[in-house]
Amino acid sequence: MGYPKDLLSSRSIIKHGLYALITPEGLVNNIIPGFENCTISILGSPRLGASFVDYIVTMHEGGKNSQGYCGEADVETFVYVLNGKVKAKAGEEEFVLEDSGYLYCPPGVKMYLENLESGDSRLFLYKQKYKPLEGKKPWTVSGHANQIEFRDYDDMHNVHIKDLLPTDIDFDMNFHILSFDPAASHPFIETHYQEHGAYLLSGEGMYNLDNEWIPVKKGDYIFMGPYVHQAAYAVGREPLAYVYSKDCNRDASLDKK
Template sequence: MGYINDQIGYPNDILSSRSIIKRDNYALIPPAGLVRNIIPGFENCDVTILASPKLGATFVDYLVTLHDGGRNQQGFGGENIETLVYVIEGKVTASADSSDYELTSGGYLYCPAGAMLRLENANGGKPSKLFLYKRVYNRIKGYEAHVVSNNVNNLEKIHYEGMSDVILQDLLPKDLGFDMNIHILSFKPGASHGYIETHIQEHGAYVLSGAGVYNLDNEWIPVKKGDYIFMAAYVPQAGYAVGQEEFSYIYSKDCNRDVDL
């Protein structure tokens, strides 16, 4: 199995962790203590499962490092599973069934249900680091999702709720064919949400840069680059940036559907 930070053997200090796990509510998962999971189809890869239904999520998030020769040619997703891959660092060749896409840092590929996602490291022998997502697609009559590939550097930078120092980027179209979206939210130093949110949508968020303090169920918790946050439905949530670096994270959101009874 092994730990992704390669801290093995005898400890150098007392055992401690910043992890906070409150199933069906929220979780903070820092890099220290994350393990490598063996997942069929992934070759020469370190794969770590972050959020899953065992935590209370309706989706699964992964952190994946493709080493030299790293790939998944067996396919990921398909049938009723939608998937998305986002390149944190490096370069990969990703495919949605028979179409190939060259993705560099900030690049992403969404595969709708029925399309298999395949991955291969293309970073000249150096590792590539990915954020990977999957979810059961919630289909509605008359609408379908489709393949989407782009790079965040090409996306519109939206002033989040009119605030010029908080920038939102939508990775997927605002279209009823999509039952979810992936966003990147970026805070300039000292910027924050305008209020503490409470809503039905759940989130899985991976911190890409900087540091902040996040309100999770009215507990203010320090977070930083490399941390993962799970927020269940109706958990009060908000954050603000601290330090001198931009605080940003990529996160998923279920949307565009009514509630099933």
Template structure:
């Protein structure tokens, strides 16, 4: 990267235990065992205050993880932002392209490989699964957002939502894609127990994080902790869209 060519500055905001905005300009590489030919940024972890770990990964052609990722009570999810990726779960290969994803339940692991001639960029996620009495374990899910129906969010025609995982009690989490047309917004500022990890896929917006309005755009990552006030509206000339996680379907422990 070499010498700087401007003042040292950043749009990133870190509020441990509350929320974070992490911009791509400040990401650094992390060396993690069993990942080859990868540039890995850990954007959320318990050190920040999150209950999950989320990575942004650029994998070169021929890159892979050489040991199963997840399992032993840890559920995992991978979403392809750019390029293509092969994901092997329980001996079955899922060939993913942009918008493709795989969810792997806590009893299984995933192997990730880039067998193409180009680099690929993807979101990787893991969290500890919370079982529930009388509820069966979740199952492998793979699809592409291009195959899924978008529904109007709270009956607003300029905001759409796509569920990536089944709305079934076996799943204690989900991933969604929320898209706002220019000028679209949440209907109100939300305050809830769920936390989110959101990767911004396109466009620009103004985001309310703990009642602080900040500007965000494609390539940013946002972590929103439990009960942090949150809402957004789209600005600019193209749709504002992001893929985000949500914990769900479980009664909070005391």
């Protein structure tokens, strides 16, 4: 990076336990055991107030995780390819994922990643503890988001959504892509039990977080905690779209956390 070229400033906003906007300019690198020739930044995490961990990963030429990622009996993982091409494995199952490709590994299944590009591949990576339900068990899921049709969101023709994982009750979370045409918005300001970690894929907008309107754009990361007000307006010339996680299919816990 070298010496600063201007006054030190940042668009990032951190409100522990409530919400966060993390912009790409301020990210620092983290060493994650098992990842070779990769640049990784931790985004959302329990230290921020999230129940999950999100990462942005740049796999350079030859980058890989040959030891496997997670695989604990109670931890599920998900990876989304922002750009590039990777070989991904869920245990012994192998997949080739290009732009918009993704892989979900259920608890107890290790995820293996290897960059197939001569340049960089960029990934959005996620893990959280699975909330078991008697008689139910999730399974490995892989696909490409650009092969899934959007459907209208809340009966609005200018806001669109797609589900990346099955909506079966076996799963305690899902990943979605939500896309707003220019000038589109949520139908109302949401206040709900669920939390989100969102990576902005395209566009610009104004996001309401805890009743503060904040400008956001492609490359930003947003953490939205439980019960925090949230809604978006899209501005600019292209859709505002983001991929995000959402906990679902489980009753509220009596634990305070």
